[in-house]
Amino acid sequence: MIASSAGAVSLRRLLPAASFIGSADIGVSHITDRSTDCRPGSVFAALRGRTVDGIDYLDEAISNGACGVLTDRPITSTAVPQCVVSNSRIAYSEVCRALAGRPDQRLRVAGVTGTDGKTSVCSMIRKLLESCGQRCGQLGTVENYDGVCTETSTLTTDEPPKFWNSLSRMTSNRTTMAAVELSSQALDQYRVAGLQLDLAVVTGVTRDHLDYHGTPHAYAAAKGKIFGLVRKGGRAIINNDDPGSRDLFAKHNCGIDAITCSLDGPADLRATDLTSNKTGVRFTFQMADFAEQIQTELIGRHNVMNMLLAAAVAAEFGLAPEQIAAGLSKIKSPPGRLERIVAEPINVFVDYAHTPDALARVVDELKQITQGRLIVVFGAGGGRDADKRPLLGQAASNADLAIVTNDNPRNEHPQTIIEHILAGITSTTVEVRPDRCDAIRLALDAAVPGDCVLIAGKGHETYQEIGTRQISHNDAAFVRRYLSARHPATPITACA
Numbered sequence: 390m391i392a393s394s395a396g397a398v399s400l401r402r403l404l405p406a407a408s409f410i411g412s413a414d415i416g417v418s419h420i421t422d423r424s425t426d427c428r429p430g431s432v433f434a435a436l437r438g439r440t441v442d443g444i445d446y447l448d449e450a451i452s453n454g455a456c457g458v459l460t461d462r463p464i465t466s467t468a469v470p471q472c473v474v475s476n477s478r479i480a481y482s483e484v485c486r487a488l489a490g491r492p493d494q495r496l497r498v499a500g501v502t503g504t505d506g507k508t509s510v511c512s513m514i515r516k517l518l519e520s521c522g523q524r525c526g527q528l529g530t531v532e533n534y535d536g537v538c539t540e541t542s543t544l545t546t547d548e549p550p551k552f553w554n555s556l557s558r559m560t561s562n563r564t565t566m567a568a569v570e571l572s573s574q575a576l577d578q579y580r581v582a583g584l585q586l587d588l589a590v591v592t593g594v595t596r597d598h599l600d601y602h603g604t605p606h607a608y609a610a611a612k613g614k615i616f617g618l619v620r621k622g623g624r625a626i627i628n629n630d631d632p633g634s635r636d637l638f639a640k641h642n643c644g645i646d647a648i649t650c651s652l653d654g655p656a657d658l659r660a661t662d663l664t665s666n667k668t669g670v671r672f673t674f675q676m677a678d679f680a681e682q683i684q685t686e687l688i689g690r691h692n693v694m695n696m697l698l699a700a701a702v703a704a705e706f707g708l709a710p711e712q713i714a715a716g717l718s719k720i721k722s723p724p725g726r727l728e729r730i731v732a733e734p735i736n737v738f739v740d741y742a743h744t745p746d747a748l749a750r751v752v753d754e755l756k757q758i759t760q761g762r763l764i765v766v767f768g769a770g771g772g773r774d775a776d777k778r779p780l781l782g783q784a785a786s787n788a789d790l791a792i793v794t795n796d797n798p799r800n801e802h803p804q805t806i807i808e809h810i811l812a813g814i815t816s817t818t819v820e821v822r823p824d825r826c827d828a829i830r831l832a833l834d835a836a837v838p839g840d841c842v843l844i845a846g847k848g849h850e851t852y853q854e855i856g857t858r859q860i861s862h863n864d865a866a867f868v869r870r871y872l873s874a875r876h877p878a879t880p881i882t883a884c885a
């Protein structure tokens with residue numbers, strides 16, 4: 390829900406193409422799409438859902454005090470004034486934007502989309518800008534930061550009222566820049582319609598959320614909507630090494646220019662001479678005539694690409710190449726993003742990789758820096774894209790030991806999900822431990838000095854969804870707890 394601090398918004402003025410029934414105009418000072426959140430004076434945004442139709446809840450909205458409805462078709466069964474628009478989700482976001490005082494007009498905004506890497510890139514953008522004394526808000530999967538306060542997120546991209554309120558709080562806190570994650574679902578549902586981006590960043594487009602989008606084509610089409618949000622003079626920033634990103638830009642670019650990033654070929658920003666070692670990656674950062682060696686504690690080529698994408702945003706937002714290079718070398722991984730929990734004598738990483746592509750990439754990267762065996766603990770979510778499960782199994786097959794466990798089985802039988810994963814595993818030693826804590830214990834107990842343990846899929850998450858219950862669980866916290874409680878003579882200490 391959203392309430393205006395700046396007085397009522399006239400829907401006739403804001404939505405000139407709308408038609409009105411029962412009144413020549415509707416003034417809005419509070420709007421919500423949830424009937425239960427309506428209060429006296431609210432306007433109810435009746436949205437067509439995937440499970441139910443908001444119009445069916447209009448009576449409840451009215452009994453809670455709604456005195457107007459925003460709808461995509463005339464409703465015959467009501468006396469409250471109606472504002473009829475062609476797309477009520479777009480109009481809803483635009484009303485929320487107006488009520489929040491159009492904060493994007495006072496911010497420089499980078500929107501980040503992509504199958505993987507959105508959180509890492511947004512967090513890197515913020516860290517680069519902060520390293521030069523700038524304040525940058527951040528909205529996304531792990532946390533929402535308004536320039537002063539941080540709150541834990543519930544969605545990657547919030548629904549319109551919360552999204553626009555968060556941007557508004559940034560401007561109240563004199564924050565002038567923002568990095569926001571834009572999920573494919575949010576783009577598809579027009580949750581941020583009206584947003585004017587300075588930069589549209591695409592980290593990579595592979596496979597995810599087919600349970601929602603149905604086909605890879607529909608998934609890409611949703612992601613492609615990001616370019617339509619770019620304001621005049623704004624630009625795209627593209628992972629040029631990823632065919633999916635190049636293709637997305639070629640098909641949906643809306644006539645905007647792109648800044649390209651590459652580890653492999655010619656591009657506006659480049660990372661060359663990459664060497665991976667146990668403590669991180671060394672590479673040469675190149676941008677126009679500038680070149681400098683960077684040593685980072687982050688692991689993996691994909692993180693170097695994330696750094697380039699963030700560097701491109703920082704440069705567009707005014708940082709000099711020298712400032713960016715200095716900031717890059719200080720960047721640490723965000724929680725649950727290839728986060729190193731233990732460094733010696735075994736390596737233990739927690740990573741959010743839950744797509745086949747991301748898991749395969751992380752397994753490959755860690756193989757390269759591991760002298761001993763790579764042990765991977767992973768599962769797959771229930772109630773979502775079952776086709777990706779054998780692909781996850783295949784992605785883990787490069788490890789020396791795969792321990793298949795529960796992710797968020799939700800309402801599916803955990804054993805069914807595990808069987809699907811096992812069907813894809815081609816060439817590794819496999820253990821099955823449905824209980825995630827058992828699986829992690831097994832991995833840590835099996836590891837000997839020189840080995841590396843990767844716990845994949847849940848990253849920063851603090852719970853497991855099993856049946857209809859949410860069970861408190863965090864991979865990193867469990868590793869730390871287990872190692873500190875294990876035999877006192879065990880010479881393994883978790884990183885701070």
Ligand SMILES: CC(=O)N[C@H]1[C@@H](OP(=O)(O)OP(=O)(O)OC[C@H]2O[C@@H](n3ccc(=O)[nH]c3=O)[C@H](O)[C@@H]2O)O[C@H](CO)[C@@H](O)[C@@H]1O[C@H](C)C(=O)N[C@@H](C)C(=O)N[C@H](CCC(=O)O)C(=O)O
Pocket residue numbers: 422423424425435436437438439440441442443444446543544545546547548572573574575578601
């Ligand atoms: C699958 C999905 O995206 N669902 C979104 C969709 O829900 P829906 O179509 O099922 O809506 P519905 O339940 O049928 O209800 C239709 C309308 O009736 C209203 N209603 C319904 C019941 C009632 O009693 N009263 C009432 O007013 C609802 O508020 C809604 O406006 O439209 C709703 C209204 O906009 C969203 O709240 C809802 O997102 C929910 C919160 C959700 O969990 N979405 C997830 C899947 C999501 O977006 N995830 C991405 C993940 C990204 C990632 O993994 O990277 C994200 O951005 O977080």
